[in-house]
Amino acid sequence: MNRQIVLRERPSGAVDAATTALVETPVPTCGSGQALVRVGTLSIDPTIRTWMNDAPGYLPPIAIGEVVRSSGAGVVVESQSDRYRVGDVVFGMTGWQDWVLADANNHFTVLPRGLGLDLATVLNVLGVTGITAFFGLVDVGRIKEGDVVVVSGAAGATGSAVGQIARARGAAKVVGIAGGAQKCAEVVEIYGFDQCLDYRDGHLARRLHEACPAGVDLYFDNVGGEVLDAVLANIAMRGRVVLCGAISQYNGAGTGLVNTSMLISRRASMEGFIILDYAPRFAEAQAELAGMLARGELVHREHLVTGLENAPDALNLLFSGGNHGKTLVVVDDSVSLD
Amino acid sequence: MNRQIVLRERPSGAVDAATTALVETPVPTCGSGQALVRVGTLSIDPTIRTWMNDAPGYLPPIAIGEVVRSSGAGVVVESQSDRYRVGDVVFGMTGWQDWVLADANNHFTVLPRGLGLDLATVLNVLGVTGITAFFGLVDVGRIKEGDVVVVSGAAGATGSAVGQIARARGAAKVVGIAGGAQKCAEVVEIYGFDQCLDYRDGHLARRLHEACPAGVDLYFDNVGGEVLDAVLANIAMRGRVVLCGAISQYNGAGTGLVNTSMLISRRASMEGFIILDYAPRFAEAQAELAGMLARGELVHREHLVTGLENAPDALNLLFSGGNHGKTLVVVDDSVSLD
Numbered sequence: 001m002n003r004q005i006v007l008r009e010r011p012s013g014a015v016d017a018a019t020t021a022l023v024e025t026p027v028p029t030c031g032s033g034q035a036l037v038r039v040g041t042l043s044i045d046p047t048i049r050t051w052m053n054d055a056p057g058y059l060p061p062i063a064i065g066e067v068v069r070s071s072g073a074g075v076v077v078e079s080q081s082d083r084y085r086v087g088d089v090v091f092g093m094t095g096w097q098d099w100v101l102a103d104a105n106n107h108f109t110v111l112p113r114g115l116g117l118d119l120a121t122v123l124n125v126l127g128v129t130g131i132t133a134f135f136g137l138v139d140v141g142r143i144k145e146g147d148v149v150v151v152s153g154a155a156g157a158t159g160s161a162v163g164q165i166a167r168a169r170g171a172a173k174v175v176g177i178a179g180g181a182q183k184c185a186e187v188v189e190i191y192g193f194d195q196c197l198d199y200r201d202g203h204l205a206r207r208l209h210e211a212c213p214a215g216v217d218l219y220f221d222n223v224g225g226e227v228l229d230a231v232l233a234n235i236a237m238r239g240r241v242v243l244c245g246a247i248s249q250y251n252g253a254g255t256g257l258v259n260t261s262m263l264i265s266r267r268a269s270m271e272g273f274i275i276l277d278y279a280p281r282f283a284e285a286q287a288e289l290a291g292m293l294a295r296g297e298l299v300h301r302e303h304l305v306t307g308l309e310n311a312p313d314a315l316n317l318l319f320s321g322g323n324h325g326k327t328l329v330v331v332d333d334s335v336s337l338d
Numbered sequence: 339m340n341r342q343i344v345l346r347e348r349p350s351g352a353v354d355a356a357t358t359a360l361v362e363t364p365v366p367t368c369g370s371g372q373a374l375v376r377v378g379t380l381s382i383d384p385t386i387r388t389w390m391n392d393a394p395g396y397l398p399p400i401a402i403g404e405v406v407r408s409s410g411a412g413v414v415v416e417s418q419s420d421r422y423r424v425g426d427v428v429f430g431m432t433g434w435q436d437w438v439l440a441d442a443n444n445h446f447t448v449l450p451r452g453l454g455l456d457l458a459t460v461l462n463v464l465g466v467t468g469i470t471a472f473f474g475l476v477d478v479g480r481i482k483e484g485d486v487v488v489v490s491g492a493a494g495a496t497g498s499a500v501g502q503i504a505r506a507r508g509a510a511k512v513v514g515i516a517g518g519a520q521k522c523a524e525v526v527e528i529y530g531f532d533q534c535l536d537y538r539d540g541h542l543a544r545r546l547h548e549a550c551p552a553g554v555d556l557y558f559d560n561v562g563g564e565v566l567d568a569v570l571a572n573i574a575m576r577g578r579v580v581l582c583g584a585i586s587q588y589n590g591a592g593t594g595l596v597n598t599s600m601l602i603s604r605r606a607s608m609e610g611f612i613i614l615d616y617a618p619r620f621a622e623a624q625a626e627l628a629g630m631l632a633r634g635e636l637v638h639r640e641h642l643v644t645g646l647e648n649a650p651d652a653l654n655l656l657f658s659g660g661n662h663g664k665t666l667v668v669v670d671d672s673v674s675l676d
Contacts (some may be wrong), residue, residue, distance in 0.1 A: 058603045224599060246599045256594015261562060261584045264610030265396045272602030 002027045004067045005096035015312045027099045034103040035076045035084035039094045040335025042072040043123050044314045044327040046247045058274045067095040075335045096311045119337050120302040124326035126286050132275045133161035134285040140273045141218045141242040145170035148212050153222030155183035157326035160191040162220045175211050179321045204230035223248045232259035235268045243272035301325025340365045342405045343434035353650045365437045372441040373414045373422035377432045378673025380410040381461050382652045382665040384585045396612045405433040413673045434649045457675050458640040462664035464624050470613045471499035472623040478611045479556045479580040483508035486550050491560030493521035495664035498529040500558045513549050517659045542568035561586045570597035573606045581610035639663025
């Protein structure tokens with residue numbers, strides 16, 4: 001059977017027991033041009049929560065009754081397609097389920113073997129997470145040597161990569177923002193940021209001013225809301241704000257921005273992006289990220305949750321801050337790049 | 339004597355009787371390298387109100403006891419400078435007063451005669467107002483043929499010029515936002531916008547969606563706050579928001595933005611600018627604006643208030659919406675370009 005987690009009702013805040021249901025359906029049959037994929041590991045990303053809302057977005061909302069949309073990796077166990085061979089480890093939109101069909105409507109990428117990297121690392125650093133950090137910083141944010149860079153969600157998978165790429169690109173100072181003393185310690189000690197501010201301590205705008213007295217040249221925003229507002233109060237002349245995510249807003253709990261006028265007086269800009277637009281250029285980012293990994297310049301952590309049935313709880317970890325590093329759900333631990 | 343309006347105390351909302359004081363001082367003496375200017379007409383701009391706040395901005399706040407900072411035009415009545423001849427009509431930072439010295443610290447530009455334009459027109463269309471509309475739309479907003487353009491403060495001096503320049507540059511649709519039925523009628527009938535929405539009628543986001551069903555490609559924002567938020571809800575893919583002013587916020591009455599996440603899902607950007615940065619390129623804008631004037635493509639109105647002593651009330655008109663067109667204070671009506 002194919003265990004599937006489907007959306008039962010739209011959550012108003014955090015995902016709870018009523019949001020999803022675990023159902024069992026027959027394993028899909030592999031037809032012509034298709035490959036049957038055994039799902040190994042799911043990538044748990046904040047954007048999944050936005051797809052659960054009945055609101056306009058960059059993809060349509062997940063329909064009620066539909067399998068929860070998610071990227072992930074798996075192994076091809078049967079193939080009637082020229083694209084995939086049995087035994088290939090592939091990455092794509094697996095959804096929260098045990099089995100999925102790869103075909104023309106749901107295209108998967110074959111992951112490289114022989115790099116000496118495990119599947120979790122590839123899903124994190126060489127996957128959407130690392131690629132998002134790279135293009136957000138380099139392309140949208142136009143990072144340049146000597147920039148003072150601030151990153152929110154700094155202990156998270158994307159944020160921790162952003163700070164390290166900024167360092168490698170010659171940032172003068174890299175300051176993280178995270179929630180709680182433990183995470184702030186991780187940001188400095190594990191990921192090598194110069195400093196990390198705990199937004200829960202209050203007076204964030206004032207503390208940012210102390211940390212960045214000449215202002216913030218580049219801000220990579222993963223959270224939105226009050227934290228974004230505090231950075232706007234400190235934006236430097238011609239500063240750039242890269243809007244990657246707004247996790248503080250996804251659960252509907254956000255407050256409004258009041259400091260946008262600073263964009264005028266500081267001639268600053270704020271720009272959003274969606275990493276799917278960069279798909280044709282993914283290899284460019286992966287080459288640079290693989291180089292950083294090989295040189296030991298990119299520290300990364302993965303937070304593994306075991307069991308498909310725990311995917312909803314794993315998603316909630318992103319919002320409660322209970323995760324450490326990239327959150328992945330291991331559905332079948334026999335799927336590997338070894 | 340030189341009548342001067344000085345800042346007595348910082349206003350918390352609108353300027354009132356306690357904010358300024360009219361004082362009389364001796365007419366300044368013209369020294370070497372200086373010219374004595376008789377002030378003719380003052381340009382009344384929303385930004386003056388921001389200079390009255392004790393807050394960081396693109397220029398220092400006006401000090402208590404200092405003459406209120408303002409641009410304006412006047413005539414040179416005495417000169418010990420190579421730059422100015424007696425009889426030149428000059429533009430610069432006159433302040434709210436009868437007399438001012440032009441010198442190395444306070445540089446004035448000699449205005450062109452013989453264009454057949456009166457001083458009020460020059461102060462409006464060829465002055466900071468028209469130049470702001472031009473560079474905001476063309477340079478910051480990167481307007482292109484076929485854009486759906488929305489402008490707030492559309493009945494105002496800057497907004498009305500923005501809509502007409504957008505039309506001349508090939509916009510597919512030009513929609514204004516203004517306060518009240520009379521202003522909305524002016525925007526369509528006098529300035530030739532396709533449509534104008536009264537923000538006071540409520541449900542602005544929904545009505546914008548009806549007016550621009552495929553979204554807003556370029557939004558020129560003069561007001562900030564709720565109106566900006568309603569446009570963000572309707573921003574098109576890769577839309578551009580040009581932040582020129584935030585008049586709804588200057589008096590401290592603003593509400594926060596909640597729709598900035600739309601910048602992410604629509605890959606859109608928001609950028610502020612200050613027209614002073616474009617000073618080296620003013621002639622470029624003036625040439626194009628003078629051409630539009632000559633071809634009758636640029637309808638403009640000036641709202642003249644007579645008497646230096648009425649400058650504070652004239653400033654309040656910008657916030658109450660009581661003005662129609664570019665607000666100017668005539669200090670001495672004998673100063674002209676004839």
